[in-house]
Amino acid sequence: MRGKPIIDTAKCKGCELCNDVCPVNIMAMSDTFNKQGVQYAVCIDEEKCTTCGACAIICPDMVIKVIKYEQG
Amino acid sequence: METKTKDFKYVYDKPEALVDKVTHYCPGCGHGIVHKLLAEVIDELGVREKAIIVAPVGCSVLIYDYMNFDGCEASHGRAPAVATGLKRVNPDSIVVAYQGDGDLLAIGTGEAIHAANRGENITTIFINNAIYGMTGGQMAPTTMEKQITATTPYGRDPMDVGFPIRGCELLNTLERPVFIERCSIYDFKNTLKTKKAIKKGIKNQIEGRGYSFIEVLSTCPTNWGMKPQEAANWVKDTMVPYYPLGNFRDN
Numbered sequence: 001m002r003g004k005p006i007i008d009t010a011k012c013k014g015c016e017l018c019n020d021v022c023p024v025n026i027m028a029m030s031d032t033f034n035k036q037g038v039q040y041a042v043c044i045d046e047e048k049c050t051t052c053g054a055c056a057i058i059c060p061d062m063v064i065k066v067i068k069y070e071q072g
Numbered sequence: 073m074e075t076k077t078k079d080f081k082y083v084y085d086k087p088e089a090l091v092d093k094v095t096h097y098c099p100g101c102g103h104g105i106v107h108k109l110l111a112e113v114i115d116e117l118g119v120r121e122k123a124i125i126v127a128p129v130g131c132s133v134l135i136y137d138y139m140n141f142d143g144c145e146a147s148h149g150r151a152p153a154v155a156t157g158l159k160r161v162n163p164d165s166i167v168v169a170y171q172g173d174g175d176l177l178a179i180g181t182g183e184a185i186h187a188a189n190r191g192e193n194i195t196t197i198f199i200n201n202a203i204y205g206m207t208g209g210q211m212a213p214t215t216m217e218k219q220i221t222a223t224t225p226y227g228r229d230p231m232d233v234g235f236p237i238r239g240c241e242l243l244n245t246l247e248r249p250v251f252i253e254r255c256s257i258y259d260f261k262n263t264l265k266t267k268k269a270i271k272k273g274i275k276n277q278i279e280g281r282g283y284s285f286i287e288v289l290s291t292c293p294t295n296w297g298m299k300p301q302e303a304a305n306w307v308k309d310t311m312v313p314y315y316p317l318g319n320f321r322d323n
């Protein structure tokens with residue numbers, strides 16, 4: 001695994017922009033609801049994350065951070 | 073932003089110039105994206121201690137609550153005038169006027185044009201979302217032809233209320249602005265370009281070069297009655313053909 005998005009699910013407003021922007025389509029929406037009453041962003045396959053950061057940059061609500069693991 | 077720890081680093085972390093709180097913006101609103109870009113740029117240029125955000129009247133009226141640096145509210149449309157005063161009194165500060173389309177091109181058209189014409193050493197970020205968001209979706213000067221809004225229920229009729237105004241082209245008739253660019257946040261690639269343009273606009277100010285104007289084609293999913301991604305697509309398909317993206321001036 002190269003890295004992954006870290007999602008602050010409580011802050012997510014459920015806009016879904018990250019779902020469309022992810023080039024490897026690993027962002028989706030949850031089945032359950034957060035305290036704001038919306039289905040929040042989830043990463044469904046961290047193994048495939050390229051750590052491009054697109055989801056984090058497009059997120060209007062600073063919900064997503066992306067980390068990259070150091071080699072070795 | 074590349075914070076290192078033992079076994080991983082952040083590819084994207086919260087900018088220091090952004091306050092860690094939930095904004096009042098609707099889900100998917102373009103204002104949130106542009107706020108983050110501005111905060112990233114302020115961090116990268118190391119000017120957080122000198123930065124002042126001038127807030128407009130409009131949905132982004134509370135932007136100073138979200139930016140982790142100084143701020144000042146202007147009355148509707150007067151951000152360029154307030155920014156002018158702040159900058160002239162504190163020439164070392166970095167002053168950003170952040171304005172919506174109703175603010176900048178309706179009630180504040182005069183202030184916007186004259187600040188640009190004087191070549192004030194400030195940076196204007198102009199959020200064109202083709203509507204008055206805050207007040208519930210009335211027609212803005214930038215509302216598209218045939219676009220349905222609360223005050224154009226049959227669609228904007230240019231023979232009645234004129235054609236949408238192109239802000240960049242208008243200011244590009246003036247001599248003194250040094251940087252004029254139109255960008256958008258409708259997709260990832262353009263969002264990065266928007267950040268680059270904002271960075272150039274702030275850099276110009278740091279170097280004392282003069283007036284920079286960055287127009288961002290943004291979204292108002294709520295008042296457009298669209299899901300956020302549909303709104304982003306609408307920017308690309310409907311706004312961009314009328315409001316061409318690109319640089320108009322880079323002196």
Ligand SMILES: Cc1ncc(C[n+]2csc(CCOP(=O)(O)OP(=O)(O)O)c2C)c(N)n1
Pocket residue numbers: 129130131132148171172173174175176179199201203204205206207212292
């Ligand atoms: C002097 C004055 N006139 C009118 C208003 C009402 N008003 C508040 S926000 C706004 C327009 C906001 O639209 P825009 O600048 O496009 O910002 P957005 O909410 O779309 O980001 C208007 C007309 C006001 N607050 N003050």
Ligand code: SF4
Pocket residue numbers: 096097098100101102103131201205206291292293294295
């Ligand atoms: S009304 Fe429109 S511009 Fe205002 S916060 Fe909602 S989506 Fe954004």
Ligand SMILES: [Mg+2]
Pocket residue numbers: 130172173174199200201202203204205212
């Ligand atoms: Mg507007």
